[in-house]
Amino acid sequence: MALRHVLITQWRMCQFTGSEMVTLELAEHFAASGAKVTVVVHEGGEPVSALLAAAGDVRLWSSTDAGLDEFLRADPPDLAWLQHQIIPRFVLSDDFAGHVVVNHMSAYQPLENALAPEVERRLATVSVFNSAETLDRLRDSGVLDRFDPERLRVFPNPAPDDIAEVKPRVRGDGPVRLLLISNHVPQELAEAVDLLPSGVEIVFVGAQTGKGASPARVDAELLSTVDGVVSIGKSVQYAIAAGLPVYCYDRFGGPGWLDLDNVSSARYHNFSGRGFERKDAATIAEELAHGYAGAAESVDAMRAACGPDLVLGPALDALWEHCEENPRPVPGIDPAARAAQQSVAALGRLWTTTHARAKRHGTALTKSRSDLARLSDRRRAEDARNAETMARLRSRHAEQLATLRSRHATKLERRTATIATLKSRLASTEAELGRLQRSHDRRIMRAAAAVARLVDALAQVVRRRPA
Template structure:
């Protein structure tokens, strides 16, 4: 938890949408919950909020959310300027563009591929940001190599390694059963994992956790309590950090392929790629089944050793304390944005138009 001396009275977070347990949405939710628990007032600006995220936000009296382009948000920010604006997807409310001086800006990027994660308004970011954060070295290097970080100061570009809430470190690892109970955590399982579920080997009990028409499964929030009921997970991305803190073995595999069980031989390479599975070959369902059972014991031993080592970089409190210290050293931007304000606001409206329509089509497809 952030120390009392470093506590921020008001934190603003922007996010394109909050309607699923997706990667960036979970980052936003966990940030909001963390700052709220530390005593901050948290304001979220977004284009849409809905189930399953809305109930989590409504549990906290000091978390509120507003339409990103609505007057209510402008009034809220004018009455109570935030000390920190944590920006996702380049989305900056017009009020903060016009009056940035009282606010320190942090821009967080969670991909070097997804269009919403790119610096599509790099001039605004270069002017406002005290910190530019990237979820892995691969993402940071991807932004640099594609000239997405032009004008950014190197010393302000840092890795924020998709950290997990600290309470995942309190998970009590269960004694593995027979069959092994493994969770497949994915909203996009590839065919080889779906085939594995269709014909589950007798030595494995597979639980699919994620919203997937292919497997007919539904998404649920991954919690420490959920992990305590599993012997290990098959997943990529943010759930890997949950499992690392929990001491659970991770079979790193999904739509990009993957190395299989995390081990001392592949961990550094996987971490550099945000545990995405990129950089490794795809496997057949038969290969995966054999590796899951035959490699479990050594993977479990490695997970236990890893948990006993220094994995504090994956804890949300440690990662955020570094950011908040930078905020206290920094301060708002006094550089005038001039014509950039209207240009950015127009770009943001265009992005918002397509994002809202995409969300509508997704909702209609689900309901039909």
């Protein structure tokens, strides 16, 4: 497959998400083969745009750049790989004679649909779909009714060639290391991770840093450091190509560990997890902890069952051979169809702008919520500290009050005892005084009686004397 110049269109190149990785891997593959690569996007940004720049002879253009058509006309591409309804004006013109591949990577995302089917039908050498499910759903919608069935093919998210060369990690007696890849991990899967025994280790890659994930590109180097993968979609293809057991589960549910019994059904749905029931956290944890050995036994057979289109190089070679054998129709796109396509592209740009603005607002809202949560946590911590301080003060006050009460009670008891003693002594004194008083009274009475008798005796003496 010798190409001189390849054009790829993609709505954005910013983050490590599915379609952006598809575009990056295509650009890297074509550039490594010696081709010049032009990537046209509505929105570009770090870190993915930097990876594009490092891929070789790759140039990133904005879809609104006024010099794009002149650039393409001066050096027409041999292949235009079109995604997300972005078709430069030159490719729509009768002057463009290269092959056209229109890639549909979802049956649910609006920009992945055939929004201008007449343009695609006349322009595309072949329309490809990331899974049989995507092809069937778009076919059932009626947008492909007038398409030549020979120009509709499944191109199922093949993995870069070097991933198929990954050497298995030597684990020894250590824990099973599973790579969890997700930008939208569901609650039950997050809870299951917390239930895993020490014999299972999780490496979490994704955009949800608040849940412990680290944004990173999943490549051959990373896959060589793990024993298995937990993910959906394109990452499942990576795992199978690398010979790693894969637990297929995420926000849409999933079958769990893939084997020969469920891999065909899972692949039909692009390994998205659709078509299977959701599981609870305890079930997921049990399966992750005890199902690895059985899943590992099925890896080689699954890789063989998926066939050569599991790997990007062979898959592209087969697709290019099909393009060479089936040249695209004579363009003949009338002005009305071109205008319709340009309107679709404009809507795509508006959608991208709105999405980016919503993402910025979402990021700002998330930051505000995070800041509010931190303030709330700080307030709760301060309230807890204040409550603890108040509790200590109350306890200290209660202890001091109890001590004072005890001291006062002891003093009162001593004073009461002293008063009782004094009362007892007073009563004894009063009794003694009474006894003394009575004794004194008796003595006085006896003395008075004696005096009376003496006086009476003297009176008698006086009366007996002669006058």
